[in-house]
Amino acid sequence: MCGIVGYIGSKNCIPVILGGLKRLEYRGYDSAGVGVLLNGVSKIVKNKGKVSLLEKKLEADKIESTIGIGHTRWATHGEPNEINAHPHANQDGTLFLIHNGIIENYQTLKKQLRHEGYTFRSDTDSEVIIHLIESFMKKGNAFQKSVRLALSEVDGTYGLAIINSKEPDRIIAARKGSPLVIGVGEKENYIASDVSALIAHTKNIVYVEDGEIVEVYADKFVAKTILDEDIEKDVIEVSMTLEEIDKGGHPTFMIKEIMEQHESVFNSMRGRLIMDEGTAKLGGLDTVVDRLAASKRIVISACGTSWHAALVGEYMFEQFLRIPTEVEYASEFRYRNPIIQPDDTIIFISQSGETADTLAALREAKRKRALCLGVCNVVGSSVARESDAGVYIHAGPEIGVASTKAFTGQLVVLALITLLVARKRDLSLADGKKIVEEFNSIPDKIRKILELNDQIERIANDFKNAKNFLYLGRGYNFPVALEGALKLKEISYIHAEGYPAAEMKHGPIALVDENMPVVFIAPKDSTYDKIISNIEEIRARKGKIIAIANENDSEIDRLADYTVKIPETIRMLMPILTVIPLQLLAYHVAVKKGLNVDQPRNLAKSVTVE
Ligand code: G6P
Numbered sequence: 130m131c132g133i134v135g136y137i138g139s140k141n142c143i144p145v146i147l148g149g150l151k152r153l154e155y156r157g158y159d160s161a162g163v164g165v166l167l168n169g170v171s172k173i174v175k176n177k178g179k180v181s182l183l184e185k186k187l188e189a190d191k192i193e194s195t196i197g198i199g200h201t202r203w204a205t206h207g208e209p210n211e212i213n214a215h216p217h218a219n220q221d222g223t224l225f226l227i228h229n230g231i232i233e234n235y236q237t238l239k240k241q242l243r244h245e246g247y248t249f250r251s252d253t254d255s256e257v258i259i260h261l262i263e264s265f266m267k268k269g270n271a272f273q274k275s276v277r278l279a280l281s282e283v284d285g286t287y288g289l290a291i292i293n294s295k296e297p298d299r300i301i302a303a304r305k306g307s308p309l310v311i312g313v314g315e316k317e318n319y320i321a322s323d324v325s326a327l328i329a330h331t332k333n334i335v336y337v338e339d340g341e342i343v344e345v346y347a348d349k350f351v352a353k354t355i356l357d358e359d360i361e362k363d364v365i366e367v368s369m370t371l372e373e374i375d376k377g378g379h380p381t382f383m384i385k386e387i388m389e390q391h392e393s394v395f396n397s398m399r400g401r402l403i404m405d406e407g408t409a410k411l412g413g414l415d416t417v418v419d420r421l422a423a424s425k426r427i428v429i430s431a432c433g434t435s436w437h438a439a440l441v442g443e444y445m446f447e448q449f450l451r452i453p454t455e456v457e458y459a460s461e462f463r464y465r466n467p468i469i470q471p472d473d474t475i476i477f478i479s480q481s482g483e484t485a486d487t488l489a490a491l492r493e494a495k496r497k498r499a500l501c502l503g504v505c506n507v508v509g510s511s512v513a514r515e516s517d518a519g520v521y522i523h524a525g526p527e528i529g530v531a532s533t534k535a536f537t538g539q540l541v542v543l544a545l546i547t548l549l550v551a552r553k554r555d556l557s558l559a560d561g562k563k564i565v566e567e568f569n570s571i572p573d574k575i576r577k578i579l580e581l582n583d584q585i586e587r588i589a590n591d592f593k594n595a596k597n598f599l600y601l602g603r604g605y606n607f608p609v610a611l612e613g614a615l616k617l618k619e620i621s622y623i624h625a626e627g628y629p630a631a632e633m634k635h636g637p638i639a640l641v642d643e644n645m646p647v648v649f650i651a652p653k654d655s656t657y658d659k660i661i662s663n664i665e666e667i668r669a670r671k672g673k674i675i676a677i678a679n680e681n682d683s684e685i686d687r688l689a690d691y692t693v694k695i696p697e698t699i700r701m702l703m704p705i706l707t708v709i710p711l712q713l714l715a716y717h718v719a720v721k722k723g724l725n726v727d728q729p730r731n732l733a734k735s736v737t738v739e
Pocket of ligand 1: 432433434435478479480481482483484487530531532732733734735736
């Protein structure tokens with residue numbers, strides 16, 4: 130999961146490519162490079178580290194060109210260094226390639242190419258592609274045909290772009306399994322991994338599909354399938370704005386995204402609640418809602434934070450729909466020949482809609498004819514396009530690598546689906562209306578929680594040097610404990626575990642001493658008394674207790690070392706509130722440790738490799 134950008138037109142491509150790469154750094158940031166064609170001469174500049182370092186190098190070089198490609202890398206094959214950074218060139222430096230994805234048969238191809246006399250400079254899998262293209266060109270094939278022939282020998286995934294100094298009028302781009310879009314401008318065109326890289330220049334976007342190869346010229350583009358069939362592509366006008374993907378005065382994207390959750394959650398539910406009927410309206414499910422309501426089983430499949438949202442969804446569906454629900458890691462689901470019946474509904478949750486495992490699981494479930502629904506944030510993403518139907522969370526672009534507002538948006542959408550389907554089954558009008566009423570109060574409650582930012586920052590200060598953390602919750606708040614622990618791990622590099630509070634007695638309690646901070650998610654619900662007992666158990670072993678509790682709870686002050694008091698709501702919606710203090714806690718701990726919260730080490734926002 131790297132980021133790729135390309136430009137062809139009459140402007141200098143360097144600022145366009147650098148601007149685009151900076152927007153794509155969420156996809157990887159261990160090395161970066163650009164390749165340009167300058168009047169028949171070609172040049173590559175690349176280095177280890179972030180795009181800003183590449184920018185400095187380019188400033189010193191004073192390069193200008195009207196055609197170029199750029200890449201920001203998240204290493205899979207070969208360590209992050211300058212040699213392994215993209216673009217990769219052919220033997221005589223006339224062809225440049227940038228690639229996002231994994232070439233699974235690269236060892237075989239490498240052996241074959243070495244045999245033909247090709248020498249390899251990097252340890253990457255990507256480099257085989259450019260030599261393979263050259264080998265086809267040397268056999269007398271045209272540039273586009275050689276790309277096509279090379280790609281038909283490649284197993285694996287790619288979103289890639291190639292330029293050729295002997296034919297500097299075009300960029301050739303192709304996709305299989307890794308995202309790719311074309312931006313259409315006035316006598317200039319762009320390619321990129323996603324729309325955010327191009328939005329400063331154009332809103333006219335073409336989504337390239339798997340198995341397509343596109344020749345992008347300054348004034349046109351020609352799309353074909355990998356089998357050389359002509360195809361017509363639609364140009365779609367996207368609504369994303371530049372302001373939506375800027376930091377808006379905040380020091381980091383992550384804090385911006387945490388602090389705007391009262392708005393993003395409102396946007397996730399806007400226009401979707403019908404008070405009079407005590408139900409929800411989700412246009413994307415209109416054609417399938419009866420089939421969904423009649424499902425014998427629901428499976429929710431996802432990765433990372435989206436998987437935690439799926440776990441909350443399981444509680445919602447089983448409580449209100451009484452349909453057996455299972456949650457599956459997408460990566461596990463797809464490889465074990467899952468039992469899927471035609472009357473199953475499989476819901477795929479993915480912020481990006483591009484996570485390779487989630488997409489592969491979706492394709493597997495579609496093959497087995499289940500009803501496949503997508504819950505995505507990125508409009509037009511692969512999961513969204515390939516599902517039978519779905520619901521967008523409308524949280525706005527999420528740039529911080531650690532997911533925050535997408536998680537709360539996912540919870541809102543899962544709760545809306547629950548309400549809609551429960552009313553089709555046996556939820557009464559009165560109960561439906563109560564849920565709608567509670568929904569409507571959520572954005573204001575989030576606003577109140579965000580006002581606790583300073584208090585949570587002080588707590589973070591006391592624990593910034595902790596080596597371990599335990600997060601405990603019960604019922605609906607068990608997945609929130611997992612998510613709180615994940616947030617801390619991701620950005621502060623502190624080891625943290627989330628556990629069901631009662632299960633803690635079967636292992637993690639052995640870790641508890643006076644140095645162990647234990648975060649309890651303890652709202653006043655039916656599990657409250659039990660969780661109070663669990664708090665007592667930790668207190669008896671001198672663990673430091675941080676409790677997320679309700680505003681009217683005075684009992685907990687006696688037991689906890691720190692309490693964060695948040696408003697009450699119904700159980701189903703509680704995770705939308707309880708997770709926010711945990712996001713803030715992780716954020717402040719990481720900032721106090723001096724870490725880069727938007728781009729934590731080794732992680733990427735969108736994992737488009739398996
Ligand atoms: C990566 C990100 C996580 C995200 C997960 C799933 O690991 O760092 O924040 O939760 O991928 O991504 P998705 O886009 O499918 O929700």
